[in-house]
Amino acid sequence: MSLLAVGSVAFDDLETPAGRRENLLGGSVTYFTLSASHFVPTQMVAVVGEDFGPEQRGVFANRPIDLSGLVQKPGRSFRWKGAYGRDLNEARTLDTQLNVFADFHPEIPESFRQSPYLFLGNIEPSLQLDVVHQMANRPKWVALDTMNYWIRGSREALGEVLKKVDILLVNEMEVRELTLEQNLMKAFRRVLDFGPKVLVIKRGEYGAVLMTPGSVFAAPAYPLEDIVDPTGAGDTFAGGFLGKLAQLGRMDLPALKHAVLMGTVMASFTVEQFGTGRLETVQKKDLDERSKAFSDMIRLDDL
Amino acid sequence: MSLLAVGSVAFDDLETPAGRRENLLGGSVTYFTLSASHFVPTQMVAVVGEDFGPEQRGVFANRPIDLSGLVQKPGRSFRWKGAYGRDLNEARTLDTQLNVFADFHPEIPESFRQSPYLFLGNIEPSLQLDVVHQMANRPKWVALDTMNYWIRGSREALGEVLKKVDILLVNEMEVRELTLEQNLMKAFRRVLDFGPKVLVIKRGEYGAVLMTPGSVFAAPAYPLEDIVDPTGAGDTFAGGFLGKLAQLGRMDLPALKHAVLMGTVMASFTVEQFGTGRLETVQKKDLDERSKAFSDMIRLDDL
Numbered sequence: 001m002s003l004l005a006v007g008s009v010a011f012d013d014l015e016t017p018a019g020r021r022e023n024l025l026g027g028s029v030t031y032f033t034l035s036a037s038h039f040v041p042t043q044m045v046a047v048v049g050e051d052f053g054p055e056q057r058g059v060f061a062n063r064p065i066d067l068s069g070l071v072q073k074p075g076r077s078f079r080w081k082g083a084y085g086r087d088l089n090e091a092r093t094l095d096t097q098l099n100v101f102a103d104f105h106p107e108i109p110e111s112f113r114q115s116p117y118l119f120l121g122n123i124e125p126s127l128q129l130d131v132v133h134q135m136a137n138r139p140k141w142v143a144l145d146t147m148n149y150w151i152r153g154s155r156e157a158l159g160e161v162l163k164k165v166d167i168l169l170v171n172e173m174e175v176r177e178l179t180l181e182q183n184l185m186k187a188f189r190r191v192l193d194f195g196p197k198v199l200v201i202k203r204g205e206y207g208a209v210l211m212t213p214g215s216v217f218a219a220p221a222y223p224l225e226d227i228v229d230p231t232g233a234g235d236t237f238a239g240g241f242l243g244k245l246a247q248l249g250r251m252d253l254p255a256l257k258h259a260v261l262m263g264t265v266m267a268s269f270t271v272e273q274f275g276t277g278r279l280e281t282v283q284k285k286d287l288d289e290r291s292k293a294f295s296d297m298i299r300l301d302d303l
Numbered sequence: 304m305s306l307l308a309v310g311s312v313a314f315d316d317l318e319t320p321a322g323r324r325e326n327l328l329g330g331s332v333t334y335f336t337l338s339a340s341h342f343v344p345t346q347m348v349a350v351v352g353e354d355f356g357p358e359q360r361g362v363f364a365n366r367p368i369d370l371s372g373l374v375q376k377p378g379r380s381f382r383w384k385g386a387y388g389r390d391l392n393e394a395r396t397l398d399t400q401l402n403v404f405a406d407f408h409p410e411i412p413e414s415f416r417q418s419p420y421l422f423l424g425n426i427e428p429s430l431q432l433d434v435v436h437q438m439a440n441r442p443k444w445v446a447l448d449t450m451n452y453w454i455r456g457s458r459e460a461l462g463e464v465l466k467k468v469d470i471l472l473v474n475e476m477e478v479r480e481l482t483l484e485q486n487l488m489k490a491f492r493r494v495l496d497f498g499p500k501v502l503v504i505k506r507g508e509y510g511a512v513l514m515t516p517g518s519v520f521a522a523p524a525y526p527l528e529d530i531v532d533p534t535g536a537g538d539t540f541a542g543g544f545l546g547k548l549a550q551l552g553r554m555d556l557p558a559l560k561h562a563v564l565m566g567t568v569m570a571s572f573t574v575e576q577f578g579t580g581r582l583e584t585v586q587k588k589d590l591d592e593r594s595k596a597f598s599d600m601i602r603l604d605d606l
Contacts, residue, residue: 086485182389185528206509209523216600218523220512225488254604261603297519300564300598301557 002041002066003246004139005032006106006131007121007235008078009046009056009070013095014274015083018228024275025056027078028121028145031232034279035239035266036119037063038287039247042239043112045069045131049077049100059280069109073100088230089204108134117246119238120144120165125157132164141251143167143242144196145235151177159194166251168196169238172203184209185216198256200241200263202234208241210260215253219260222268222294229274233267236279240266265291305344305369306549307442308335309409309434310424310538311381312349312359312373316398317577318386321531327578328359330381331424331448334535337582338542338569339422340366341590342550345542346415348372348434352380352403362583372412376403391533392507411437420549422541423447423468428460435467444554446470446545447499448538454480462497469554471499472541475506487512488519501559503544503566505537511544513563518556522563525571525597532577536570539582543569568594 007029013022033042041064048056052072060067078101082091106127113136120128122145132142144165150158151174158178162168168175168191176182179190184201188211191199199211207220241263248255265287272278310332316325336345344367351359355375363370381404385394409430416439423431425448435445447468453461454477461481465471471478471494479485482493487504491514494502502514510523544566551558568590575581 183528183530185526203509206506207521207523209526216526218510218526218601220510220521220523223488223512223519223521225486227486248606254606257603258606295603298521298601298603300560300601303551303557303561 001117001246001249002043002115003036003117003119003243004043004045004108004112004115005029005036005119005121006045006128007032007119007123008101009048009052010078010080010101011051012231012275013079013081014229014231016088016229016274017084017086019274021274025059026080026232026275028235030059030276031235031270031279032119032121032239033060033065034063034276035236035270036243036246037065038240038266038282038284039243039262040064040117041066042243043069043115045106045108045112047071047073047100047104049073049075051076059276066112069107069112071107073103075100077101082231084230088227091231106131116140117242118142119242120161121235122147122150125150125154125161129157129161129164132161141166141245143169143238145169145238146174148174148177162194162196165196167198167200167242168194169200169202169241171234172201175199175201184211198251200260202237204230204233208237208260208264210256212253212256217253217257217260219264219298222264222290224268224272227271230271231275232270232279236270237263237267240264261291261294265294304420304549304552305346305418306339306420306422306546307346307348307411307415307418308332308339308422308424309348309431310335310422310426311404312351312355313381313383313404314354315534315578316382316384317532317534319391319532319577320387320389322577324577328362329383329535329578331538333362333579334538334573334582335422335424335542336363336368337366337579338539338573339546339549340368341543341569341585341587342546342565343367343420344369345546346372346418348409348411348415350374350376350403350407352376352378354379362579369415372410372415374410376406378403380404385534387533391530394534409434419443420545421445422545423464424538425450425453428453428457428464432460432464432467435464444469444548446472446541448472448541449477451477451480465497465499468499470501470503470545472503472505472544474537475504478502478504487514501554503563505540507533507536511540511563511567513559515556515559520556520560520563522567522601525567525593527571527575530574533574534578535573535582539573540566540570543567564594564597568597
């Protein structure tokens, strides 16, 4: 019942109102697997450069994260430099160096091709489609993240891969750009035409919205007094959400709602420290405590 | 157990992506009382001009809304002209004519001075304070709405009236400006220093957040496919929230959460048509159906 994730591993230089950090291990699949592996064994497919050493590898140790799909190439890893203003909602990209990621062509190891659950992180849509084709069987579900860059520049290829996707996870701006609909209820109807039957809209400090045919569930973000660094919150959410869903082995509404709760809680840990700092140290006890607090918080008690 | 509300009655010219309307009855206390009166008898204190006639008065008829505090003065009523863009989150004010509202000095009728519940709508803070002083007794609770204009220009007077306030209802930008804190958890601690023990943050399409010492509850907005006109949604929310709270006669957490639910549901009706169009026709059955749907929506079912 393992969950296979394809995406980027990167080094980030970050600037937030809480300070600056350089050379932090980041990338979508890093946050995703660290989060999802709290729920199910996770398999990673990504590319790194020669700057990825034992220190970085150690971040994934002692976790059920299989790195046999992590390919090392000559050169440097993907590098991203970003800064956040006071409102923390959106990063300003200061520099992007694709490096080895520019030629990333994910090759799924033989031992991963039977995975029942597949997460296609934010990479070029034609590569996402190619990953689907490499699977031995149609996974029980396929989930996908994307971004405005692909929605604008690779709409056709994105349309092709979306036909194979069950769960679309994007932010609010992205779903509006994909569907050309401002209203999220209408946007969801367009998403259904593309293929996915479940839409999860990540809204940062406003939480997340889950849409399925016939139902809508919205959960706020977990309230925190100190948000140090929002980097990776969306990928951590995706990891918690899909990890929980894979663990439950169901896709009914109660399962989807609980998965949103777990995504929310996992993301709340990530933002408490720079990079993966807090995510690396989360224990089951922390997770249980916070998910209990969160479900109490959103519960409408009897009068 | 009546609820006394002081605020503005206005005529609005509105422009939204759904169309334009002129000369619609509006103003904070209009939306507030139409909403709150679904839960408790409501008393209105406001000023109107000679343009307020039987047609406008009729809007409040057949409802437990006592208009004996509605004073008519020579001249025209408060007039507001606003436009909304595609995202509907914020109105652009095109024109404001205070007219009779410029000299508004609320006089609370003798018969209203015993009201156990008081809502101070968004007017000059010194007038809000004067209203509190006119009450025969300290109400069981006092709730207050305000805006950036007063937060910036009348901070001292606002500070004075906040000492008498139990429940502060504002939007996100306003609470940040009042407390000079970006983080809402920290902002709430500053609000406690001002006086109120309960903070409700209205977030438009993102719903509402309720904060009390020791707990946070956040509810999304009720999802709708067609939002025609957001004017009055915040005041309608306040009316549903405070009306329900007055009806329950309690201020514990389950009561406050249910009050948020009712505020949310009432606001969702308001935005379905221009002005008070939909709010005027809401029946108990509509309210019951939608609040049931909403509580199902936000419920975290057992797995």
